[in-house]
Amino acid sequence: MAVAAPPAPSPPAPSPATSSAVGRRRPRRALLAVGVVGAWVLLWVLLQGRDTLFLSPATLTPLHRRLNELADAVSAGRDSSPVFLYGVDLVRAGLDAFVGGVQDLLARPSGGRPVPAVGWLGVVAVATWLATALGNLRVGALTAAGLVLLGLQGLWTESMDTLALTLSAVALCLLIGVPLGVWAGLSPRVHRLLTPVLDFLQTMPTFVYLAPLTLFFLIGPASATVATLLYALPPVVRLTAHGVRSVPPSVVEASTSLGATGPQRLRGVLLPMSTRTIALGVNQTIMAALSMVTVAALIDAPGLGRTVLKALQTLDVGVAFNAGLAIVVLAIVLDRTTTAASERAQTRPDRSRRSARLRRPALLVGAVAAGAAVLLSRTYLWAAQFPSVVGGTDIGIGDDVARTADSVTGLVQEHLSGITGGLKDAVTLFLLNPFEELLTGSPWYVVLTALVCLSALAGGARAAVTTAVGLALVIGTGLWFDAMTTLASTVLATLVVMALGLVVGVWMGRSRRADAVLRPLLDAGQTLPAFVYLVPFLALFGASRFTAITAAVVYAAPVAIKIVADGIRSVPATTVEAATALGSTRWQVVRAVQLPMAGRSLALAANQGVIFVLSMVVVGGLVGAGALGYDVVAGFSQGELYGKGLAAGAAIVLLGSVLDRVTQAAARRAGPDAHAA
């Protein structure tokens, strides 16, 4: 058993950024960057249109054909290969049984009865009790209200299908992710190995592996679960590792000094002390799973996603919105419950308080009531199936929600499409087109050199090497031109996301009330399936890159805003007080104190903003962004283009890795400056 050694005192880093040098270095780097861009523009003028590596959407490279052949080989070997017969098939059977069991419980007729094992009343009662027991009474009430709302929307069965799939996938994520995270938390080497894999899983567009998954795990819940699992696994692994790593070394050392074995240390110290961080990971994994379950409807995953996709076929915005709203409601319920649970895990109950003393007996009574509700829901039809009519009046609100959504989007389209069209044209003409032209119109070697130089200036030598290798591999995918087109939109979208993150994030960080009002909206932006707002956006902006950028901003801005707001709020009150006492104006406090001190949060926001924007590239392909997103979508739809879609997916991952590493390196560099300021 390795004895937990204190980190070897690292030699004082030969850091060039000593405080005196910083002041001079900063402007010089900016100047150099301007120089690089200038040279780039000059070369673009001279060499425009040469060696741009353009590849038309229908053309394939040998690599794409080879990937096609590979996929065919897998498909052909389905029935004969022992890997399938004894490996994958067993896994699939297990998964099907597991997910099927959860569905039987919540969502589909089972046990020879026309209804699920537990009816709506039982589900509401048990969920409410669980939320109260794990969290508090407030989230309990929220859970009850949320679930009943789902029923009123007329989407009970669909919601329960989604819930069943989400919970199954999350359970598996935890089963795999927590041990993996602990391992990565204990061993830096495992952590290093795992990180790129997790990055890959998070940025590889689902569309790329959705179709092949059905070859392995067949159509239906098993494939949907695996797809969800792959996408939702990274957060819980990352945060578990983070939690384990951030247990104070003094406690670990104390337990070692008492003679604890590895497992004893894990059970007694590491796991209990990282509960809160792990719970945060569980929370994020649930959110990710929920968003994936919607997309998995493309391979016949049951639930709300299917309703959304069906509505999209007939451009039925109202129905799609109703189902999308149900997903948001589920997300908010699950999010608040897990957040409350993790907070409870952190704060120790104070036995002396009256409410705490009453808690236990109250929960016991609640448990009995929930049990009674389950029994009722197994006995009577009204408690098993969510009633749509009570006492002769229709209590459903689904149609009203759909109608309202329809008329609102109708009104917005009618009155705004002139303005929005102008906005789109202006942004495209003056911002997007020039930038994209510079990236796609210059010879590849010019772009590559310029980008490597800029990375070096922003993030140092290692960032430059990452960029060089990453972009070289992009060339290898045969999709350089498309990748540069996508990069242009991605950078622009990220800039908008950061601008919103700064403005709204600072506002939310400084005002509790703004936070309370905006947070549910942000949650909706993050969890509402993009399919729901595609149609209205298309109506407003047409099929264009701008539409894709807008969709990406809607999805990515909430994350950036939340991170910035948290960063602003975590600036110590004393520092703000000190600045105010010196007579700073509100603006001075923000600019000179809060923003610099939240520097790390800003960097993190930019980093996450980029990753989230990239994960919307495929959705962008659905609304006219073309390029990599369209390649992936087409690859999913046409067998001949599969290999190309796979290559495009890889190119997205590569862009993601490069942007991620460079922004991180740049943030690290900016870090000391920010603190010195």
Place this chain on the structure above:
Amino acid sequence: MIPAPARRRRRRSRTRLRPVRLRGGALTAALAVGLAGCGGTTIESAGSGSEPGGGSECGQLDLAVNPWVGYEANAAVVAEVAETELGCQVTKKDLKEEVSWQGFGTGEVDAIVENWAHEDLKEQYVEEQKTAVEAGPTGGTGIIGWWVPPWLARKHPDITDWRNLNRYAPMFRTSESGGKGQLLDGDPSFVTNDEALVKNLGLDFEVVYAGSEAALITAFRKAEAERTPLIGYFYAPQWFMSEVPLVKVDLPPHTEGCDAEPEKVACDYPEYELDKIMGREFAESGSPAVELIRNFRWTNDDQNVVARYIAEDKMSPEDAAKKWIADNPEKVQAWLP
């Protein structure tokens, strides 16, 4: 809240649940009595209404449902007939085409009831892997091509001839088309020759990939409503045609083999005979549903009726199918084995 039809017909197992009498704690009992007092149909009494209707020789039928409304119409009618007339247990699976074809090999899909050509898939699954067999035409005809909104065709009647397109090209400029006219393409599910066509016909147009059917329809809908110019790739039969009857632009007529080499295509798309595909295993199973699917044949008009019920009248596919079946008993009769 309505249990899926397939499940409803499954025989209930022997374990007949009796309404549970609650004897637990006083609280539980009180609660149960109180709530039960509201009057409740027990699940037992409700469940007994839905016993299987027909014979069971048909067994299970797994239909792929590809994501467009016309297909949904075909699938709904076939499913309804198979259930009511043949007593099949039909399961519909929402799948993209590619995945549906894969499903033949894994035994998860029995039939595709509207296939648009897909020569590549036929080669792979019918010829090479031999997991699929063709099951004859649906009677419908698929037309692919370039279309304009009706107002535009009325205003500029000559726009429907490709030779005049360059004259109108400036009108079709957008933020996406880089100074040329925009040709809006791209439901990614359809193979397109449009870039080759634009090039080989010497047209001053740029192909812009909308990326989804929703994007195409929204664009055409908007163009017709706001009287803005638009030309794009589309296809019939499609429910949207009954909302906005797009007008087809004539390209140089299709001749046998004129589209053999993708890069050199300079002719219109062929008319597709829409057909049906079955899994080989299912085709050889002797199920009466095999005959039904082979015999299933109707017209574009028939399909448009059902599709309109679904897309515009917002009927469920089941109800839409029932309505059409009730109106056309003699057509249905001809399909039965």
Place this chain on the structure above:
Amino acid sequence: MGAVTAPTATASAAAPSPAQAAVSVRGLWKVFGPGARSVPTDPAARALSRRELLEQRGCTAAVRDVGFDVAPGEVFVVMGLSGSGKSTLVRCLTRLVEPTAGQVLLEGEDLLAADDRRLRELRRHSFAMVFQHFGLLPHRRVLDNVSYGLEIAGTGKAQRRRRAQEVVDLVGLSGYEAAYPHQLSGGMQQRVGLARALAGDPGLLFLDEPFSALDPLIRREMQNEVVRLHREVGTTMVFVTHDLREALRLGDRILIMRDGRPVQCAPGDELLGAPADDYVRDFVREVPRAGVLTLRWIMRPPAADDPLDGPELGPDVVVREATRAVLAADRPVKVVADGRLLGIVGHDEILSIVADAEQVG
């Protein structure tokens, strides 16, 4: 002022022989960084200063060639400023940090030869450690924290609760058994740490700056507590601190470290009376000497004209206690051991120390 008895002789007299020592350390090295293993055996590297070693070899020598013996029942203090290697040293003695070279004997057993299983045995039953930042488990109540070591060792629940209660009472935490660590003050938390270490009834206790994080008043209280516990339990202690007063209060002997090397190892009065070099002299300058120095260190040889009929005192009497007697007498006090005259102490000698003490504080 020439010492009659050589100070070194006094120190070696107090030190036990390695065979009977509770802890015996020889040639202990801990080097971090690349090529660490080669440093202790390479004469050229051994000769380098810490800074040179870092610059030339890229490695950091935290502990360099340390050796000492601790007698059973002794309180042995390791003292030095931060970075002197004292914390690494004490971690080498418990193998929380693996030493690079050298020998550590605990009650005659070679600690470095112990395999994982034996090491765990030793940690569970033979020695225990108290940490500067307490290292308590925030999710466990006081009683469960105290019994944690017993739980690890596999002691039955009833027995470990009984024992935990005993130690909780011993360290004065009665009534706080059900509290969580965060509900306690720092001093109380360290009592929990102390109780946890004592729960396994170890023969040897390592304390790594246990009171450095506490307020001065609480620190003093806790020092008294250690003195009391040592009296009651009699455990051998190796106590690490950077606070000289604490070292002088508690230590039977004190090892002063600088840059990883031992500078001087001696009882407190000897450190003050006969500092080994300027570093130690500087170090001890600010301490109130009257309470530490004994007459041995301030006496002078009798001059020819000194009257030798004054009162007699032993050489180990602390200056502060002797002050009244010396000042009351009208002639110098004789320092006598075993009937032999060692030297004399007059008003001047006493006043120079006492006045110094008043200046300091």
